[in-house]
Amino acid sequence: MLSVHDSLAELALLADTAGIEVLGQTSQKLDRVHPSTFVGSGKIEEVKEAMQELGANVVIFDDELSPRHQRELENIFGEETKVLDRSALILDIFAQHAQTHEGRLQIELAQYEYRLPRLTRQWTHLARQAGGGSARGGSGGVGLRGPGETQLEVDRREISRRISKLKAELEQVRAHRSRHRQQRDKTGMPVIALVGYTNAGKSTLMRTLTHEEVYVANQLFATLDTTTRRISLPNGKATLIADTVGFIQKLPTMLIAAFRATLEGITEADLLLHVVDSSHPNMWQQIETVEDTLAEIEVPDIPRILVLNKVDQPSALTIEDNHPIHGEYNAVVKVSALKGDGIAELLTTIEQVFKEAMVSVKLFLPYREGEMINWLHSRGVVQSEEHTETGVKMEVHVPERDLARVQRYELHNT
Ligand SMILES: Nc1nc2c(ncn2[C@@H]2O[C@H](COP(=O)(O)OP(=O)(O)OP(=O)(O)O)[C@@H](O)[C@H]2O)c(=O)[nH]1
Numbered sequence: 001m002l003s004v005h006d007s008l009a010e011l012a013l014l015a016d017t018a019g020i021e022v023l024g025q026t027s028q029k030l031d032r033v034h035p036s037t038f039v040g041s042g043k044i045e046e047v048k049e050a051m052q053e054l055g056a057n058v059v060i061f062d063d064e065l066s067p068r069h070q071r072e073l074e075n076i077f078g079e080e081t082k083v084l085d086r087s088a089l090i091l092d093i094f095a096q097h098a099q100t101h102e103g104r105l106q107i108e109l110a111q112y113e114y115r116l117p118r119l120t121r122q123w124t125h126l127a128r129q130a131g132g133g134s135a136r137g138g139s140g141g142v143g144l145r146g147p148g149e150t151q152l153e154v155d156r157r158e159i160s161r162r163i164s165k166l167k168a169e170l171e172q173v174r175a176h177r178s179r180h181r182q183q184r185d186k187t188g189m190p191v192i193a194l195v196g197y198t199n200a201g202k203s204t205l206m207r208t209l210t211h212e213e214v215y216v217a218n219q220l221f222a223t224l225d226t227t228t229r230r231i232s233l234p235n236g237k238a239t240l241i242a243d244t245v246g247f248i249q250k251l252p253t254m255l256i257a258a259f260r261a262t263l264e265g266i267t268e269a270d271l272l273l274h275v276v277d278s279s280h281p282n283m284w285q286q287i288e289t290v291e292d293t294l295a296e297i298e299v300p301d302i303p304r305i306l307v308l309n310k311v312d313q314p315s316a317l318t319i320e321d322n323h324p325i326h327g328e329y330n331a332v333v334k335v336s337a338l339k340g341d342g343i344a345e346l347l348t349t350i351e352q353v354f355k356e357a358m359v360s361v362k363l364f365l366p367y368r369e370g371e372m373i374n375w376l377h378s379r380g381v382v383q384s385e386e387h388t389e390t391g392v393k394m395e396v397h398v399p400e401r402d403l404a405r406v407q408r409y410e411l412h413n414t
């Protein structure tokens with residue numbers, strides 16, 4: 001866990017990314033959260049006063065506010081002040097950064113699911129917008145009432161309706177993608193997934209490895225949609241590499257759920273490159289957060305390389321050779337994705353780890369199994385191949401997890 005101080009610093013970065021200027025921050029030590037106002041009433045007064053002095057109109061809580069907290073706090077801070085929590089802020093950034101159709105649908109769904117139980121006057125403009133009304137206030141528009149009970153009811157129904165619609169639409173997009181994936185699976189190319197804390201340099205590494213333009217920015221959650229590219233390893237084998245959404249501590253569960261489908265790509269990868277910003281003072285907590293999130297989305301025991309990025313920075317931390325972290329990864333490699341240092345070594349290490357994750361089998365495949373023979377050539381490493389009258393005898397290294405697919409061709413004698 002990050003200290004309160006570091007967590008607030010990160011919240012300030014999130015606010016900054018969302019386009020909100022941070023004018024001040026404060027914290028309170030509590031044994032338990034206040035049931036209605038989250039923090040104590042004295043603290044609330046203090047914040048209200050400070051906000052007035054500074055001319056602030058947004059207040060952001062670092063922890064998730066319950067719908068009740070949200071309502072009470074909105075009442076206390078009044079019409080002019082927007083009350084947000086970390087989740088709402090992250091949702092907002094996600095909404096700004098989503099690029100693909102699926103990404104947009106996912107984020108829209110997450111937003112509505114977040115809003116539904118928190119529906120108060122701050123959100124009551126929704127239904128009116130949907131109805132084509134343009135009045136923002138509670139008076140003046142034709143047929144518009146103030147944000148009373150009725151309007152809330154209308155909004156709730158409208159949101160529930162949109163949630164169902166979005167779910168159905170997402171279902172379609174996903175069905176399409178899974179057909180796509182099946183096709184890709186036939187090619188047998190191994191898949192590497194880049195995972196890591198937001199801003200660790202995943203996209204930069206992707207760019208350096210593929211020599212292609214991908215979006216890189218010094219902001220949180222620059223990448224939201226998974227992009228997949230093809231790269232060649234030093235041994236000439238092609239592999240796919242996928243850039244993914246970054247993680248952060250206190251990532252709202254509802255967002256993880258919304259992006260679960262996108263994140264499934266990670267679950268199916270053959271190798272994870274866990275990219276960390278080794279120049280960040282909270283490197284260790286960030287590594288832990290990423291591993292925790294991977295466990296939460298139930299990523300199985302896939303080979304992992306820890307990539308210590310940004311070693312060009314003077315503040316970059318090094319990890320001792322005898323540090324226990326080495327035991328948790330197949331390899332630890334230092335790189336500068338930006339400058340290109342260590343990239344060649346990373347590629348050889350990838351090759352090495354792929355090789356280690358393979359087992360040697362002797363197979364006999366009848367010629368009619370042409371597709372499987374091709375698959376073995378791209379997926380595995382063929383050691384020897386002998387053509388007989390009826391088929392091919394092969395000695396081949398295949399990834400351990402694919403063993404089941406070839407077992408029925410296995411030769412047991414000789
Ligand atoms: N000094 C230095 N900066 C780097 C290095 N790699 C990445 N950066 C910078 O770190 C920032 C974040 O890089 P990205 O590649 O966008 O990070 P990301 O992990 O894709 O971040 P999200 O998509 O937001 O999760 C950018 O300003 C990069 O230029 C590096 O090796 N050295």
Ligand SMILES: [Mg+2]
Nearest residue numbers: 202203222223
């Ligand atoms: Mg990125």
